[in-house]
Amino acid sequence: MPSASSAASDSGRSAPPSLWRDSDFRRLWIGQTASQLGEHTSLVVLPLIAVLTLNADAGELGALRALGQAPILLLSLVAGAWVDRWRTRTVMVSADLGRALVLGGAVVASLLGGLGLPALFVVVFTVGALSVFFDVAYQASLVRLLRRDQLTRANSAVEGSRSTAQVGGPALGGALVSLLSAPIAVVSSALFFAFSFLSIRRIRRREPIPGRTDRPRQVGQQIIEGLRFVVSDTSLRPVSLASAAFQFSFAAMMTAYLLFLPRELRLSGTAIGLVLAAMGPGALVGSLLAARLPSRFGYGAVLVCAAAVGDGVMLCVPALHGPSAVTIPSLIAVNFVFGVFGQLVNVTVMVIRQAITPDKMQGRAAATITFAGMGLTPLGSLFGGYLADGWGLRNTLLVAAAGMVLSPLLMALSPLARLGRELPFPKDVPAAAAGPKAQEAGSRDTGADHALSD
Numbered sequence: 001m002p003s004a005s006s007a008a009s010d011s012g013r014s015a016p017p018s019l020w021r022d023s024d025f026r027r028l029w030i031g032q033t034a035s036q037l038g039e040h041t042s043l044v045v046l047p048l049i050a051v052l053t054l055n056a057d058a059g060e061l062g063a064l065r066a067l068g069q070a071p072i073l074l075l076s077l078v079a080g081a082w083v084d085r086w087r088t089r090t091v092m093v094s095a096d097l098g099r100a101l102v103l104g105g106a107v108v109a110s111l112l113g114g115l116g117l118p119a120l121f122v123v124v125f126t127v128g129a130l131s132v133f134f135d136v137a138y139q140a141s142l143v144r145l146l147r148r149d150q151l152t153r154a155n156s157a158v159e160g161s162r163s164t165a166q167v168g169g170p171a172l173g174g175a176l177v178s179l180l181s182a183p184i185a186v187v188s189s190a191l192f193f194a195f196s197f198l199s200i201r202r203i204r205r206r207e208p209i210p211g212r213t214d215r216p217r218q219v220g221q222q223i224i225e226g227l228r229f230v231v232s233d234t235s236l237r238p239v240s241l242a243s244a245a246f247q248f249s250f251a252a253m254m255t256a257y258l259l260f261l262p263r264e265l266r267l268s269g270t271a272i273g274l275v276l277a278a279m280g281p282g283a284l285v286g287s288l289l290a291a292r293l294p295s296r297f298g299y300g301a302v303l304v305c306a307a308a309v310g311d312g313v314m315l316c317v318p319a320l321h322g323p324s325a326v327t328i329p330s331l332i333a334v335n336f337v338f339g340v341f342g343q344l345v346n347v348t349v350m351v352i353r354q355a356i357t358p359d360k361m362q363g364r365a366a367a368t369i370t371f372a373g374m375g376l377t378p379l380g381s382l383f384g385g386y387l388a389d390g391w392g393l394r395n396t397l398l399v400a401a402a403g404m405v406l407s408p409l410l411m412a413l414s415p416l417a418r419l420g421r422e423l424p425f426p427k428d429v430p431a432a433a434a435g436p437k438a439q440e441a442g443s444r445d446t447g448a449d450h451a452l453s454d
Helices: 004-010 023-055 058-083 090-113 117-145 148-179 182-201 216-232 236-263 269-277 278-292 293-297 297-320 323-356 358-375 377-391 393-404 406-412
Strands: none
Touching: 004 182, 004 323, 004 358, 004 393, 023 117, 023 148, 023 182, 023 236, 023 269, 058 090, 058 117, 058 148, 058 216, 058 358, 058 377, 090 117, 090 182, 117 148, 117 323, 117 358, 148 182, 148 323, 216 358, 236 293, 236 297, 236 323, 236 358, 236 377, 236 406, 269 278, 278 293, 278 323, 293 297, 293 323, 297 393, 297 406, 323 358, 358 406, 393 406
């Protein structure tokens, strides 16, 4: 990978015929897919160890799940700062190796009878913390390894595999627990992380280390810089606000939704699983659409319209009544549509964020937006439970779904809605380096993004 000084001279090179001919991208994609499978398999298997092997009660299981989610709130901003200090390859392989070793140790301890709830709490928190670092790093890695014109297709491929892992991982974990045992099933997660480690470790292209000259004591300052960058950017600020509104409302809705299906609609466990699984195929379709629609209709139009349709369709849920022969197909259709357009929003937002963020801020921008959105999910879940107790399940679903619609509204009222078919450039890149096409694109400072060249 060339240095920043050679980026301008390389900007005129033509793109390779296919993204998949890039061996480093293939290694990243394979590793990221394996890592996501390991993560989502462990999300099912580790709680099952607590329930089936350690006889955990509901309170202990709730504490276990909370510990697994806590690193998102506690460590996202720190992870962003560290990703901007180190090569993303280094962060990802370290996270993979750490998770494989921790899970392998848990298996050995369980077989020897030495794994108790306190030790499992440590395992869950450690795996969650390392997953935060991996997830921030892989988002920044695409920008450092690929060219700007490859970002949309690359994110579509990566997010498509992540959606597959979100559906296939829990199913695989549950099947392995049924066929073998919960402790032995943990081996599958460890093997996935080990495979990811081996694949990503083979990435050959060297990337710059934007913040390597910073000293460790400046991590706090780096976090503040990342927060200020996101807050001050006219596109990233509404992304953060829209994400916060969506994640808070969606968490509230899911709390009521998981009670609404069995209690109000009288659906069986099998039917509930079928209904929820419809989001997975929808997300795969959304990933495929995200590779084509923004460059045809414009990033802003696709983003706002997809968010409006995907979030708006959830307003149909509280209106459902009748026998399961009616409600089950209706819920499958709603969740499929939500999966399609929700994933289209996810990929489009990620591409826009990567395109307008300077290389030195990629990790912190991704972490700050994750912190702003996912950090509110515990509060949203509590709010949903409070509303359900006082107002009833249908009213809670209606309020939460209406709250989700705030997300596309915030984006529609922001500069995001005016983005065209060309991706914007980072603010801090001189316009003279962009080339003729970029200079004609608009009023933003434009230029060849040195982090995206080979």
